[in-house]
Each structure stands twice: as C-alpha cells, then as structure tokens.
Amino acid sequence: MAYITKVANGWRAQVERNGERRSATRDTKSEVVQWAAEVEAELLAMKRGAFPKKTFADALRRYLDEVSANKKGERYERLRIEALIRDFPRLAAKPLTDVQTPDIAAWRDKRLKSVTPGSVQRDINLLSNVFTIARKEWKWCGESPFDGLRAPGQNPARSRRIDPREIRRLVRWLGYVTGRRPRTKQQEVALAFLVSLRTGMRAGEILSLSSKNIDIKNRCATVEHKTQHLTGKPRVVPLSRHALRLLRPSLPGAVFTVSSASLDALFRKARDSLLIDDLHFHDARADALTRFAKRVDVMELARISGHKDLRVLMDHYYRVTPAEIAARLDRPIP
Template sequence: MSIPIKVGTRWRHRIMVNGMRASGTFDTKAAALKWEAEQRLTLSQPQQVAVNKTCADAFRRYEIEVSRTKRGHRWEAGRLATMAASSLGRITMAQITPSHIAAWRDERLRSVQGGTVTREMNLLSHVFSVARKEWKWIARSPTTDVARPRAKPHRDRRITPDEIDRICVALRWPNDGSVTGPETKQQRVALAFLFALETAMRAGEICGLRKGDVNGCVARLKMTKNGFPRNVPLSPRAMEIWSMVPDGFGITTATLDAMFRVARQRAGVEGLTFHDSRHEAITRLASKLNVLDLARMVGHHDIKQLQTYYNPTAEDIAKKL
C-alpha cells in the first residue's frame, strides 16, 4: 500500500485501484489521505463514474493531480476554476459532446481573444485526454472534432534605433556610455531592455539571472519557458551591460513590465511591448547565425518557429545576392 511522500513543503501521493492509477499533490498529509479515501471509493465503482461525475469534477481532479506538477500551475488553476463555474462545468462527463465545447468556445470568443481561447482549449483537450486514458471516465474526448479559433498573424514589430534611444531617455538612462552603472530601478529596466536586444532573452529569464549564472561570455539559464535549461552566448555589448549589474538586474518581472509601460507612454512610442525586444533580437541574429545555432541560442526546438522572427527587408536579401 502506498503512502504519501513529502516533497519539499508539499505531499505527493500515488495510488492504484482496479488497475487505474491516480496521483495528486497536497498541502498536508491529512489532505492526501482524505483524497485517497475518496478516490478508492470512486474508482471501486468504475461503471458509475461517468454517470455521476461532472466536468467540474474533472477540472478539480485535474488541478490536483496534474496542474500542481507544472510550472504553469497558477494559470491553469485559475482557468480550471473559471471553467468549473461556467455552464460547461455543470454538464456530466457522460453527456458532454463536441457541440457543448463548440458553444463554450463561441461564448468565450465574445469576451477574449482567439489566442486565449486556443490556450484554454488546449488545456481542456488535455483534461479530457487524461479523463479518457487514465481515469476511464469517458470513451472519447469531446474536443477531438472541435476547431480552434483561427490564429492571428504573429507580431513582427521591429524596433528602430530612435525608439530605443527614446525609451532609454524615458527611463533616465543616457545610452551614450557616459554612465558606468545604474542608480535607480528605472535605469535597471533600461539595461534589461538593452540586454534583451542583444540576447533575445525573455523578461523572466533576464530578471532571474544571478551572479553565478554568468561565466565569461555565456549566461546559463537554469529554467526557461519551455522547461529546459539553456546556455546563451553573450555578445561584447551584452557582457558590457552585465558588467554594470554583476549581481543581477535586481528587478522583478512585475516591476519591469510596469516601468516599461510608463516609459513607453512617456517616450511616445506606440504599440511596443518589452517582448518585442526578443523578436527584434532574433531578427538581427538571423543575419549572423545559421538556423541551427540560432535555434539553440534562443531556445526554439522547432526550427519552423524561427520563420516568425526572420523578417529581413527586400534590401537586406538583395545585399546577400
């Protein structure tokens, strides 16, 4: 018989009943044991599960057993709670059909963008996949034949040298080499922006850098958006910027985002986000690195994704002919 195991500050528990596995992560050992008792009662009557369980039950179980093991737990927990409280949550697993999913999709599209709905549908798809394969609650996923919203064209916002200078001025950073280090958080945000333009690193990756993460001309990212570590080669300019903040940039992503938005307004630069610096950096790097080296540097496992970032002008292409 399995027992709850403490992992860090939480308890991980796995059980098997009638050949079906279940697992979850809990704040206390008592909560883990209570969950086990409930699961053993449920799984001992597999023929009744689909009849009695609602989609909300599936969302709650998925949050406990699956979402809590992911880096994106907070986002998933919020989305699952919203879905559980919606009309979709009241439908039983035995009655759910593609028509219900399509109706929910169309309702969501009236209040949020297509990209948001696509991410939520991907989450829904995995919930029903787990319910089918592991919990045996359904025989077929209701999301299989439901189309995702049509994706909008990827952003291809370029950043001009003038816009870079105006952003730096708005953040009180003289981008002319006259200052050797930041004195305010605003200036640290400016340096993070300039560092992003050199490295194509994301805001969270830059804010998470610490002294021991940079060795010479390489920055070691222990955790990235896709869950894998990555080594980022640093240009001479990037190393120069890092030498001004050798212990790290000393700002959070929330601070960076808020201050960058204010600076953008102050500078009169429209339609620019901090993340656009990644697109700009990769576009510049595309003219220097072959596609395999570029993919390794920026952390893309699918080389096709780089087509989004490679936006040379006709003049740029002509120069290579």
C-alpha cells in the same frame, strides 16, 4: 481498503485497489476519511468500467495541482483556468462526462467576441490537454469534446521591428544609465529590455539571471525555460560582449528584483506615455534574432533562440523586411 495514520502535519490516508495506490494528507481525520471514501468509490467505479462523478471544475483544479504546478508557465495556466471557472460557471459545474463538443464550441464562440483567435487557440490547447490527462491517466472520461472542434487559428504573425530612436526614448523615460546598477524597478525594466535586444532571451529567462547562472568566462547563461518540463534540461544562452557589459554592473547576486507582472505593467506604462504604437516587450526577442540571422546560420540561430521547430522561428521571430532582402540580392557574389 484505506489505511489511515496520524502524521506530524495532520492525518494521512493510503488507498490501494486493483493494483493502483493513492495517498493524501489532510488537516483532520474526518477530512482524510472522506477523501479515502471518495477515492475508493472512484477506483471501484473504474473497475466496473464506469467513470467517477467529477465535474469539469474538478478536472481543472486537479490539473492545476498535479500538472501545471510542475511547469514554468504555472502562473499563466492558473490565470486561464481560474478565469474559465469564474466566467463560465455553468460549463465548469457540468459533469466531466457530459461536456460535449457543442458546449466547447459555444464557449469558443463567446470567447472570440472578447479576445483574439490566438488567445482562444492557446486556451483550447490547454483545455484539450486537461481532457487528455483526465482520459488517459485519471480515467475520468471517455472521448474528448475537443475531437472535431474547429480551431479559431493563430493571430497573424507580427512583423514589428524596433527603431533605435524608440529604444533611446524608452531607456531615458525609465531612467536607466548604461554602466550603472539599476536602483529602481523602472531602471530594471530598461535593463531587461536592452538585455533582450542583445540576447534574444524571453522576459522570464532574463529576470532569472544572477551570478549563479551566468558564466562570464565562457560567456553564457544557463536558464530555466517554459518548456523545460518537456525537455528535462535548462537552456544555455550565448552572451555577446555587449550583453556582458550590460550585466556586469549588477553582479554579483541577482541581476533583477522586478517581477514578471511588474515588468509588463511598467513597460506598457512607459510605452503608452511616449505614445509608441504597437510595441510589445517580446518584440525585442524577435528583433534580436532577426539581427543574429545576419551573423549565424539557421541551426545556430535555433540554438540561440531555443526553438525545436524551425517553422516557428521563421514565421514569428525572423522579421526581415522584403526591402532588406532585396538589398542583399544586389550584393556582389564572392
């Protein structure tokens, strides 16, 4: 039975059946009555062992509202999901219970014609979790169509290292002067790039830096990260003296005002204008961690990087060259 009441911001409905309770608020009474009727029908169907009549798009939108909204990577997941609904309308409109493995395989193969296997694999990981939540928590479907689906695999691990001359050219083009607080978005991009090279932090973590989360005395920064919804706690990043020298002129207050999207666009613009080939902002993180590996052991390196899986750290972020390893072999044994 639904209980409908008037509240300050509209109308609220509460539905309780079979020990499960749901509630929602809508602008008008007619909207909330319709919502309550749909939920009651859904709960009754679940009691009979039937699944509610929901489309793939319905599941994607509910996942955005209830799951993605609590993640640091909400923007990324929203873009991915909205792109699927827009670019694959037939698949999105299909009843969730009718989506089968061949449907997902056809979507995968079409995507592979325009993006890399790594991008498709990230999409698969996201959509597979949508079906997992829909099956286990919402009781909207049975088996997942991703069971038995052939994975396209990840992209080959990058090995790109950054030449000091490239760093100087980028910083000069962006107009940044060391020791001064940035006055333009371009200068902020240069500072963020230098901070990444000195800390191994992700772009999003760097852009969140401020006097509130930087502990100068203990030389560390406490930042939210993209897997915090799983770990339940922020990441504490140690800061070298050089990193602190870069950050001090921008304190107190927020160090950066540039958005993540603008940082990416401005960095690409600078890179392309200078004809620097195959350089990503994220390469600065890998370059920093590779250099840190010469000074700390692997467990300390994992604490700095925030990796729980050492294989990811080794395969994707430790980019030492065979020539560097060979040179170390020639060092005298103490």
